[in-house]
Amino acid sequence: MIRSMKWLRNPKFYLPTGTLLLLYLAWQYIPVPVTGQWSEAELALLESLHIENLGAPPPDPGNAVADDPLAAELGHQLFFDTRLSSTGEVSCATCHQPEHSFTDQLALAEGVAVGNRNSMGLAGVAYSPWFFWDGRKDSLWSQALEPLENPAEHNTDRISVLQVVYNDARYRKLYESLFGALPALQDRQRFPEAGSPQHGDHRLQEAWYAMSVEDRHAASQAFANLGKALSAYQRKLMPGAAALDEYLSLALEDGDKRQDAGLGPREVAGLELFIGRASCIDCHNGPLLSNNAFHNTGVLPSPGLLPSQGRAFGLRVARDDPFNCQGAFSDSDPEDCLELRFARGGGDFVGAQRTPSLRNVGLTAPYMHAGQISTLADVVRHYDTAGVAVIGHNEVEPLGLRAVERRQLEAFLRSLDAPLATDARWLQAPE
Ligand code: HEC
Ligand code: HEC
Numbered sequence: 001m002i003r004s005m006k007w008l009r010n011p012k013f014y015l016p017t018g019t020l021l022l023l024y025l026a027w028q029y030i031p032v033p034v035t036g037q038w039s040e041a042e043l044a045l046l047e048s049l050h051i052e053n054l055g056a057p058p059p060d061p062g063n064a065v066a067d068d069p070l071a072a073e074l075g076h077q078l079f080f081d082t083r084l085s086s087t088g089e090v091s092c093a094t095c096h097q098p099e100h101s102f103t104d105q106l107a108l109a110e111g112v113a114v115g116n117r118n119s120m121g122l123a124g125v126a127y128s129p130w131f132f133w134d135g136r137k138d139s140l141w142s143q144a145l146e147p148l149e150n151p152a153e154h155n156t157d158r159i160s161v162l163q164v165v166y167n168d169a170r171y172r173k174l175y176e177s178l179f180g181a182l183p184a185l186q187d188r189q190r191f192p193e194a195g196s197p198q199h200g201d202h203r204l205q206e207a208w209y210a211m212s213v214e215d216r217h218a219a220s221q222a223f224a225n226l227g228k229a230l231s232a233y234q235r236k237l238m239p240g241a242a243a244l245d246e247y248l249s250l251a252l253e254d255g256d257k258r259q260d261a262g263l264g265p266r267e268v269a270g271l272e273l274f275i276g277r278a279s280c281i282d283c284h285n286g287p288l289l290s291n292n293a294f295h296n297t298g299v300l301p302s303p304g305l306l307p308s309q310g311r312a313f314g315l316r317v318a319r320d321d322p323f324n325c326q327g328a329f330s331d332s333d334p335e336d337c338l339e340l341r342f343a344r345g346g347g348d349f350v351g352a353q354r355t356p357s358l359r360n361v362g363l364t365a366p367y368m369h370a371g372q373i374s375t376l377a378d379v380v381r382h383y384d385t386a387g388v389a390v391i392g393h394n395e396v397e398p399l400g401l402r403a404v405e406r407r408q409l410e411a412f413l414r415s416l417d418a419p420l421a422t423d424a425r426w427l428q429a430p431e
Contacts, residue, residue: 027402028402028403028404029402029403029404030404031265031266031269031404031408032269033265034257034259034265034268034269034272035257036257037255037256037257038251038255038256038257042272042275042276043252043255045275045281045285046248046251046252046271046275047248047252048285048286048287049244049248049275049285049286049287049289050245050248050249050252050287051239051240051241051242051245051287051359052241052245052287053286053287054124054127054238054239054287054288057126057127057235058126058127060126060139060140060141060231060235061331061332061333061336062139062141062142062325062330062331062332062337063139063140063141063228063231063232063331064228064331065178065179065225065228065229065232066141066228066231066232066235067232067235068178068232070174070177070178071178071228071229071232071233072229072232072233072235072236072426073174073233073430074171074174074175074178074226074229074232074233075229075230075231075232075233075234076233076426076430077170077171077174077430078092078226078229078230078233079091079092079093079096079230079233079234080092080093080429080430081164082094083164084148084154084156084161084164085111085112085153085154085155085156086112086154086155086156086160087112087155089112090111090112090153090154090155091154092144092147092230093429094110094111095109095110095111095119095153096119096121096122098420098427098428100121100363100364101121101122101123101359101360101363101364101420102119102121102122102123102237103118103119103120103121103363103364104119105365105366106118106119106366106371107302107366107370107371107372107374108302108370108371109152109153111147111150111152111153111154111155112151112152112153112154112155113151113152113155114152115150115152115153116152116302116305116370117132117133117369117370118133118366118367118368118369118370118371120132120133120356121356121357121359121360121363121364122234122237123237123238123239123357123359123360123420124237124238124239124288124357124359125140125234125235125237126140126231126234126235126237127288127292128290128292128354129292129339130292130294130314130318130339130343130354131143132146132314132354133308133310133314133353133354133369134294134308134309134310134311134313134314134317134353134354134369135294135311135314135315135318135343135354136313136314136315136317136318136321137318137321137324138318138321138324138325138337138339138340139231139324139325139330140230140231140234140235141224141227141228141230141231141323142224142227142321142323142324142330143227143231144226144227144230144231144234145158145223145224145226145227145323148161149196149198149199151199151200156194157194157195157196157198157199157201157204158195158196158198158219158220158223159185159191159192159193159194159195159196159207159208159219160193160194161223161226162182162183162185162219162222162223162226163185163193163194165182165222165226166182166185166186175222175225175226175229178225178229179222179225182222183215183218183219183222190211190212190215191211191215191219192207192208192210192211193207194207195207195208195210195211195219196208197209197216217328220322220323220329221328221329224323224329227323233426236422236423236426237420237422237426238420238421238422239288239357239359239360239418239420239421240418240419240420240421240422241418241421242359242415242416242417242418243262243263243267243415243416243417243418244262244263244267244271244412244415244416245262245418246261246262246263247261247262247263247267247268247271247415248262249261249262250262257272262415263412263415264411266407266408266411266412267408267411267412267414267415269405269408269412270408270409270410270411270412270413270415271412271415273401273405273408273409273412274409274412277399278383278399278401278405278409279396279399280383280409283295283355284355284358288357288358288359289357289358289359289416290354290355290356290357290358291355292354292355293354293355294310294311294314294349294352294353294354294355295352295353295355295395296310296349296350296351296352296353296389296391296392296393296394296395297353297382297383297394297395297396298382298386298387298388298389298394298395298396299353299368299369299370299372299373299382300372300387300390301370301372301390301391302370302371302372305370307351307390307391308351308353308369308370308391309350309351309391310349310350310351310352310353310369310391310392311345311349311352311353311354312345312346312347312348312349312350312351312352312392314345315343315344315345315346315349316345318340318343319340324337324340325337325339325340326340349392350391350392351389351390351391351392351393352392353368353369358413358416359416359418360416360417360418360420361376361413361416361417362376362413362414362416362417363417367379376410376413376414377406377407377410379413380401380406380409380410380413381406383396383399384398384399384400384401384406385398386398386399
């Protein structure tokens with residue numbers, strides 16, 4: 001056997017093999033320059049990504065104080081307040097940290113305990129009609145109520161939260177100037193110290209159901225109002241213009257595939273793939289690079305966790321939620337709740353998660369609904385391979401990208417990072 005290795009030194013063998021290997025490496029790694037003009041169709045796609053087309057956040061008819069500055073003030077304080085947790089250590093900002101585009105750098109969020117989902121960034125959060133990875137909330141104000149009573153997050157309950165607000169003179173004044181008098185929470189005949197219909201702790205449920213129907217309603221209404229203030233604050237969190245937008249401003253003027261302003265040659269090639277052969281734009285479109293819809297992209301479950309049912313589950317929960325658009329605590333007319341009425345769910349949406357915005361995606365690792373993918377390079381590889389989904393079916397097809405193209409896509413994704421276009425005072429804890 002060893003003796004026969006002589007053939008390796010035979011030029012008849014190594015010349016063609018070596019040449020083939022070199023050709024393969026060249027094909028994998030040498031970029032094809034992007035030059036010339038963007039086509040009309042491409043320009044239309046590019047235009048749609050420009051941050052200037054974002055406009056003001058859509059109105060939230062379910063929240064009468066959505067754009068009230070005083071409500072944003074109250075929401076800002078609540079967002080950073082660790083007293084709203086069972087340990088006194090967790091606030092919204094524990095997991096939504098301004099310096100990481102309101103994420104936490106963890107695969108699975110950690111509040112009072114470790115949860116089962118990756119924290120979502122909040123830049124531009126006001127633009128979606130649905131919230132959470134599986135869309136189980138239909139408004140930003142209603143979303144805010146869940147982490148407070150989630151055992152892995154704040155692990156508190158609505159009466160405890162209201163007691164904090166009631167007993168803090170500053171909060172109480174702000175609250176009452178927005179929403180009118182708080183319920184008489186000091187009255188121990190009527191209101192317990194802690195209680196919730198939702199929380200898994202049965203003592204909290206017993207305390208809740210010992211209250212009169214009217215007092216329960218009043219407490220849930222006040223709790224919803226705090227969600228409305230938290231929403232008013234989060235509506236201020238806006239993504240800023242990134243290198244992509246600088247590039248688009250110039251490229252849209254003359255259609256030139258220039259490779260200098262904002263983006264270099266690698267990023268421009270990545271952009272061309274993103275809107276072209278790699279089909280990313282099918283789902284990551286518009287100024288936030290998200291269609292806000294639900295798709296199964298074959299992301300594998302995180303080890304030790306059950307595969308997520310995704311939107312198939314999320315829509316059922318949203319429809320049953322007493323805090324949804326049609327519910328008693330919403331400020332909108334039930335007939336205005338078109339999203340909720342006409343949303344599609346069911347079997348087609350098994351394993352479908354909400355398409356996340358890619359603004360600031362370089363700052364929000366790890367990625368996907370349970371932080372399954374650590375780096376952007378691996379995200380691109382995930383789409384390139386497009387394996388079989390373990391739940392539902394993967395909507396994306398393998399791409400067959402060359403190594404250099406994967407790097408170009410990754411470089412393009414990094415051109416979406418930018419400081420938020422939000423007044424600096426909202427990006428830190430209040431005084
Ligand atoms: C323990 C960490 C943690 C805390 C504390 C926390 N969150 Fe989150 N947040 C998450 C995770 C994880 C998700 C995604 C969960 C899911 O989809 O099931 C999320 C999702 C969200 C979303 C949905 C974003 C979108 O685009 O759909 C909003 C808004 C949000 N959180 C706001 C808040 C607010 C307001 C608070 C405080 C009241 C808060 N969060 C507290 C971890 C946390
Ligand atoms: C069929 C719709 C669809 C297509 C096509 C698509 N994506 Fe996604 N993308 C999603 C969804 C849905 C998620 C969240 C998946 C999950 O967590 O299970 C996601 C997640 C991501 C993330 C992670 C973001 C985060 O904050 O966790 C990145 C980065 C990303 N996609 C980039 C791309 C790129 C690059 C392409 C093109 C190669 C692409 N996507 C094509 C729908 C799509």
